[in-house]
Amino acid sequence: MTTTPRARLLAGVLLLAALLLGVAAPALAHSDLVGSTPRDGDAVLIGTDRLVLVFADDLLPGSEQVVVQDPAGADVVAGPASVTGETLEVRIDLTRSGRHLATYRVLSADGHAVVGELTFDVAGSGAVRSAVVPVATEPPGDGPLPPPVWWLVGAAVVSGVVLLVRQRVGRARDRPVVGQE
Numbered sequence: 001m002t003t004t005p006r007a008r009l010l011a012g013v014l015l016l017a018a019l020l021l022g023v024a025a026p027a028l029a030h031s032d033l034v035g036s037t038p039r040d041g042d043a044v045l046i047g048t049d050r051l052v053l054v055f056a057d058d059l060l061p062g063s064e065q066v067v068v069q070d071p072a073g074a075d076v077v078a079g080p081a082s083v084t085g086e087t088l089e090v091r092i093d094l095t096r097s098g099r100h101l102a103t104y105r106v107l108s109a110d111g112h113a114v115v116g117e118l119t120f121d122v123a124g125s126g127a128v129r130s131a132v133v134p135v136a137t138e139p140p141g142d143g144p145l146p147p148p149v150w151w152l153v154g155a156a157v158v159s160g161v162v163l164l165v166r167q168r169v170g171r172a173r174d175r176p177v178v179g180q181e
């Protein structure tokens, strides 16, 4: 087999590309999964609202089947998946923390089926959130009313003070003014 400089260049470029990608080219058959968000084993926040799967080759639109199960076994996929080229995206509505299992089945453009799964952990559940909410505190100025006995004591003290003041004022009036003639 004779090789032209152009063929050698092409082979070199392909080899370089394979090295740069850090993947063994033979391992990529059909539309194997090459990336995802979240990735397998990732930990994500409960606000995460989509799962994106990226395959090695274009997908056959309409062939995709994706299920994402939460720890209780409920499917959290919230709508039909959308396929663009080699990318599959699906909305998810997370409500529980813990391990989630995503399983998928797609057809690559050449008609081969690709089946796989990945897991990711969800942090931050409703339970965690409510634990952060402070325990109901009494609004200022809305404390319990003092018992009636305190009202009585208060009234007695006020009356006593008023009586004392009246007596003193009365005595001061009767007393002769000193230093004035």
Ligand SMILES: [Cu+2]
Pocket (backbone or CB within 6 Å): 029, 030, 031, 108, 110, 111, 112
């Ligand atoms: Cu194939």
